[in-house]
Amino acid sequence: MTDNKVLSLEVGIYWDDLPLGARFHTKKRTVTETDLVNFVNLTWLTEELFTNADPADRASMGIQGRVVPGGLVYTFAEGLVAPSFQASGMAFLNADLNMQGPTFVGDTLHVQCEVIESRATSKPDRGLVRTRNAVVNQRGETVLVYTPLRMMRRREA
Secondary structure, eight states: OOTTOEEOOOTTOOGGGOOTTOEEEOOOEEOOHHHHHHHHHHHTOOOHHHHOOOHHHHHHTTOOSOBOOHHHHHHHHHHHHGGGGTTTEEEEEEOOEEEOSOOBTTOEEEEEEEEEEEEEOSSTTEEEEEEEEEEEOTTSOEEEEEOOEEEEEOOOO
16 A cells, blocks of 8 residues: 555454555544443542532532543544454554543544554564554544554465
């Protein structure tokens, strides 16, 4: 793929399909109150910021709406990206992660990905790809950016 064309997200993108500059995006997912409650209970992340729904208390915290933890936003992002690596992902090696803004119950998220690093490994059946993944809400605001490095299968010769 050349000329920085936009890829459509499909199951089983291989290392060979992701040259430097390639872009793709995911489907969308709305964050629900149930998602927030389940995540907080599963992780024991019981900070009042995430568990107190009283509008008066929320106003005193300076927050308008039900904010969700950044960890939930990140896991949603990985869940949205995961179908693209179903048949080809071998390992998640590392990532830098930066919160850019709040996410609230009711926000609809999708992930915009751009390949920023791509190189073959010493083994001919795999390569390394780093993407810049921007999690974007329905207002076009980027709420999280992370840069995962993944080991991926190469297509058979």
